[in-house]
Amino acid sequence: MTASRAIVIDDTTLRDGEQSAGVAFTQDEKRVIARGLVALGVPELEIGIPAMGAEERDSIRDLVALNLNARLLVWSRMREPDLRLCGDLGVRCVDLSIPLSDQQLRHKLGWTREQALAAIRRCVPMARDLGLDVIVGGEDASRADHDFLLRAAETAQIVGARRFRFADTLGILEPFGTQALFQRLRAAVDLELEMHAHDDLGLATANTLAAALGGATHVNTTVNGLGERAGNAALEEVVMGLRKLYGFRVEVDLSRFPALSQRVADAANRPLSWHKSLVGEGAFTHEAGIHVDGLLKHPLNYQGVDPAELGRSHRLVLGKHSGTHAVLKVYRDLGIILSDHQASALLQRIRAFVGQVKRLPEIPELEAFHRDLGNGPNRQSIACFESIQPAEASP
Numbered sequence: 001m002t003a004s005r006a007i008v009i010d011d012t013t014l015r016d017g018e019q020s021a022g023v024a025f026t027q028d029e030k031r032v033i034a035r036g037l038v039a040l041g042v043p044e045l046e047i048g049i050p051a052m053g054a055e056e057r058d059s060i061r062d063l064v065a066l067n068l069n070a071r072l073l074v075w076s077r078m079r080e081p082d083l084r085l086c087g088d089l090g091v092r093c094v095d096l097s098i099p100l101s102d103q104q105l106r107h108k109l110g111w112t113r114e115q116a117l118a119a120i121r122r123c124v125p126m127a128r129d130l131g132l133d134v135i136v137g138g139e140d141a142s143r144a145d146h147d148f149l150l151r152a153a154e155t156a157q158i159v160g161a162r163r164f165r166f167a168d169t170l171g172i173l174e175p176f177g178t179q180a181l182f183q184r185l186r187a188a189v190d191l192e193l194e195m196h197a198h199d200d201l202g203l204a205t206a207n208t209l210a211a212a213l214g215g216a217t218h219v220n221t222t223v224n225g226l227g228e229r230a231g232n233a234a235l236e237e238v239v240m241g242l243r244k245l246y247g248f249r250v251e252v253d254l255s256r257f258p259a260l261s262q263r264v265a266d267a268a269n270r271p272l273s274w275h276k277s278l279v280g281e282g283a284f285t286h287e288a289g290i291h292v293d294g295l296l297k298h299p300l301n302y303q304g305v306d307p308a309e310l311g312r313s314h315r316l317v318l319g320k321h322s323g324t325h326a327v328l329k330v331y332r333d334l335g336i337i338l339s340d341h342q343a344s345a346l347l348q349r350i351r352a353f354v355g356q357v358k359r360l361p362e363i364p365e366l367e368a369f370h371r372d373l374g375n376g377p378n379r380q381s382i383a384c385f386e387s388i389q390p391a392e393a394s395p
Helices: 013-017 027-040 054-064 080-084 102-109 113-129 146-158 175-188 204-214 235-246 254-268 289-297 324-333 340-357 363-371
Strands: 008-011 044-046 071-077 093-099 133-139 163-168 192-197 218-221
Touching: 008 235, 013 027, 013 044, 013 254, 027 044, 027 054, 027 254, 054 071, 071 080, 080 113, 093 102, 093 113, 093 163, 102 113, 113 133, 113 146, 133 146, 133 192, 146 163, 146 175, 163 175, 163 204, 175 192, 175 204, 192 204, 204 218, 204 235, 218 235, 235 254, 289 324, 324 340, 324 363, 340 363
Parallel strands: 008 044, 008 218, 044 071, 071 093, 093 133, 133 163, 163 192, 192 218
Antiparallel strands: none
C-alpha cells in the first residue's frame, strides 16, 4: 500500500456521462445529480459543453446558480470560437481538448503536430484572459507518440495551464503501460495530472488506479461508469479502489451512494446490471451454501468490502446452491422456526422451483412452501431478508 496521498475526483457524469448514446438529462435531473454528487463530497464536476448551444449554456448557468460546494468545469474544443462561449457562464475552469495522436491530428483535423502545439500556445492564454483556470485535455493521448505527448504537456505548462488531462479516448490502455506513462509525465512537468479512462476493454477503473500510482493528482469518473460506448471509470469503483487497495485519501463518502446511483440509472434509462460491482443487486447477495455458512459464522469470512461503506448490507437468498443453514436463517428472519428435517425438505422444494422457473423464490413463495409442509407457520414477524451484522455472527 502506498503512502497516503490525496487524489481529487473530477466527476464528468453531467458531461461525458450524458454523452452516452441516447442519454439526455432534464435540467431537474441535472440539478439532482449535481447536488447528489456534492453531498457525497465530490469536489469537482464537469457540467457541460458551451458550444452545444444556448440551451446548454443556460443549463450550465443554472447549475452555477445552485452555489454548490464544488469546482465547476466545462469542456471545450481548443478553438477560439468555442472558447469564447465559456467566458461568461460563472464556471471557474475549462478543459480545452485537442487531439494528440497522429491518427486524429491528420485524419480528424488535418493538422500537424506543430499546429497542435501552436493551438495550445494560442488558446490557453486566451482562456486565462477570460478568468478561467485551464486544463489542457489530450484527446486520444493513449495513441500519441510519447515524446510528443511530453512536448504537449510541457507546452501547456509554459503557457499557463493548471492541469494536463490524459484521455484514453478509445479505452485501449492497460494498467502497466498507464502507470509508466504517468511516471514519465510526472517527471517532465509540475502540472496537475488527470486521467480520463474509457472502459472499452473493461480496464477503465484499473487504468485510473494505475494513473494514480504513476503520479496523477486528479481522476475523471462517472456514476455507475456511465459514458460513451462501454462507459467511463465508475466513481464508486475508483473511490473504493484508491482507498482500499492503495491507501489514497479520497474525500468522498459513499454511504449514501445507492440513492444517487439509482437516480442516475433512472435518468439515463440505463438499468444497472445485476452483477455490477458494488452497486448491482447481486454485489452483496449470497446463495452458495459454503459462502453463506462462512458468512453466518463471521462476516469477514466472505467480505472483501464492507457493504455498509456503500450504504448497503449483505442479503441472503435461497436457490439451487443454498444449504440448510441458509434455509434456517432466512426462515428465522421471516419469523418461522424450522427443524433440520423441515429445512432439508424446503431446500429440495426451493431447488426444484429455481430449476423450473429460473429465478429465486420471493417471500410469499417461501411462506407457501412452508405451508405446504403441513405445519402452520410459527410467524413472529414478517421481514425482508435481513442483513448479516457482526453482532449476529457466532463462532
